[in-house]
Amino acid sequence: MRPYLPIRFAVAPMIDWTDRNCRYLHRRLAPHALLYTEMVVADAILHGDRDRLLGFDPAEHPLALQIGGSDPGKLAEAARIGEAFGYDEINLNVGCPSDRVQSGAFGACLMREPALVGRCLSAMREAVSVPVTVKCRIGVDEQDPKPALDAVADAAVDAGVSAIWVHARKAWLQGLSPKENREIPPLDYDRVYRLKARLPGMFVGLNGGLATVEAAAAHLTRVDGVMMGRGAYQNPSDLAHVASLIHGEPPEPIDYGAVIDDMVSYAGRHMAAGGRLSNVTRHMIGLFTGQPGARRWRQILSERAVRPGATPELIREAFAEVRLDSPAEAAA
Known part of the structure; x- marks a missing residue:
């Protein structure tokens, strides 16, 4: 085995x-x-x-x-x-x-x-x-x-x-x-x-x-x-x-700013290789479930990521509409 x-x-x-x-x-x-x-x-x-x-x-x-x-x-x-x-x-x-x-x-x-x-x-x-x-x-x-x-x-x-x-x-x-x-x-x-x-x-x-x-x-x-x-x-x-x-590590707030930066960079690489922005953003729709501004986040990604000329910066624009519950998360 x-x-x-x-x-x-x-x-x-x-x-x-x-x-x-x-x-x-x-x-x-x-x-x-x-x-x-x-x-x-x-x-x-x-x-x-x-x-x-x-x-x-x-x-x-x-x-x-x-x-x-x-x-x-x-x-x-x-x-x-x-x-x-x-x-x-x-x-x-x-x-x-x-x-x-x-x-x-x-x-x-x-x-x-x-x-x-x-x-x-x-x-x-x-x-x-x-x-x-x-x-x-x-x-x-x-x-x-x-x-x-x-x-x-x-x-x-x-x-x-x-x-x-x-x-x-x-x-x-x-x-x-x-x-x-x-x-x-x-x-x-x-x-x-x-x-x-x-x-x-x-x-x-x-x-x-x-x-x-x-x-x-x-x-x-x-x-x-x-x-x-x-x-x-x-x-x-x-x-x-x-x-x-699951692993017993100390809990830490999500550094959403870092996640967004990483996904913007990733989306840029994906598009440079011939992919579409919506190939990436469709999986990000639920990222802020339960947070204030989540509806606007979903709306921007769903409606605008499929438009011709959409760039990875759209992810940052949508993130600007989210109001995070935790001060630590908001500062990240």
Whole structure:
């Protein structure tokens, strides 16, 4: 078994959200978090524009590449390519319920095929020297979550994975959209706790319904790691609490001025490479959630970043509309 990174907190892979621009912002706020790419399909890695699909800023480390697929050979080669790009971890998606993954018989569909999951993970693990992990659901459709999750977990352990991340809900492959699958199936944290108790030597991480870092931290008495998704994206400033609530460091106010300066510089580099300002600013919309002036911040970025001629200085213009609660933050 490959040794796992010293991870206690991760930001979940989220399609259309956790691209390289989003991850740069998240890293700026949470230096210790493990960040994940969006799911990238193995065939795309093998045949697509790898620099576009897999490129990242060195500041994003530690960074995991999540791959989708069900062909062990293709997954192994995709994992090998990912390692060569410099990723710190390769993760197999066994949880996404979208129509796209169903048509390709991977993602959450693999919950029904634990033996195939094991073969895929074994092939990936043999192909790379970095940790190989899996992210799964507790079951799909009418499956009984206990044997369903145990079967996939046991296959993963036998394959030599370094960690099992579990989204503590079933996925319904028929009748629910991907968005509904993140909200409607009931959470079952106890099922994940029981898995960890049954596999004391395996890293088991919990995902699903963790709206704040504080709420996530409360689970660390029962599992090894916690993973936030939508809460981290919609209120990225909460990620600044990872250092104190997860790692026990002294709490410090966010130096928003420094964050803004960094993001202006980053946006400038992104645009110089041919990108658009809105590629960066769309991930910053929730940065001042709950602060006076947040509505105006959102309005400026949403409406003006997409206009022709918009420059990174627009971020500073929007920041000038925010009135921070803390004097220390306001002075930063």
